[in-house]
Amino acid sequence: MPTLALNCNNCGAPLSVPEGVRFLTCSFCQSQLEVVQEGNAAFTKVLEQLQERTEQVATDVERLKLQNQLLSLEHEWDRQSRDLMVHNKEGRPHVPTVGGAIAMLLIGGLMSAFALSIHPGMGLLFIVVIIIGATMQWTQADRYSRAKRQFELNRQRIHSEMDQLSLRE
Numbered sequence: 025m026p027t028l029a030l031n032c033n034n035c036g037a038p039l040s041v042p043e044g045v046r047f048l049t050c051s052f053c054q055s056q057l058e059v060v061q062e063g064n065a066a067f068t069k070v071l072e073q074l075q076e077r078t079e080q081v082a083t084d085v086e087r088l089k090l091q092n093q094l095l096s097l098e099h100e101w102d103r104q105s106r107d108l109m110v111h112n113k114e115g116r117p118h119v120p121t122v123g124g125a126i127a128m129l130l131i132g133g134l135m136s137a138f139a140l141s142i143h144p145g146m147g148l149l150f151i152v153v154i155i156i157g158a159t160m161q162w163t164q165a166d167r168y169s170r171a172k173r174q175f176e177l178n179r180q181r182i183h184s185e186m187d188q189l190s191l192r193e
């Protein structure tokens with residue numbers, strides 16, 4: 025059987041490899057070798073390095089996937105937070121807060137008391153409008169902070185997965 029005269033890519037020992045054999049173990053240093061043929065030239069490559077490279081590629085793919093997840097998560101939060109924002113009288117969006125709801129109740133309460141002293145019917149209407157408005161703001165503030173918390177948890181998870189990838193290298 026024709027053989028190829030090759031050298032171990034790890035220790036340089038001469039190897040006589042039967043043609044057609046693709047993988048072998050160096051009898052001197054026990055390296056796992058792959059026979060690589062390029063045109064008329066043939067040489068050996070240490071297989072473990074190949075595996076390391078494969079792992080590196082897998083890590084890179086995983087990192088890209090996580091980066092994409094992070095991007096779409098941030099994009100989604102961007103959209104979601106805009107949906108959850110409330111608009112002031114000038115139409116400018118702002119984050120709904122419980123403090124805002126309380127302020128509405130306090131100011132509204134004073135206005136209602138004043139309105140009640142002049143016109144009881146209007147005062148009652150005021151109270152109803154203010155309670156509804158404050159409740160809506162309060163609910164929205166709650167939804168906003170829940171959504172934000174969820175977003176932060178997801179972002180944290182992706183970041184820690186990225187950290188673990190870096191540790192593997």
Ligand SMILES: [Zn+2]
Pocket residue numbers: 032033034035036037050051052053054055
């Ligand atoms: Zn060797």
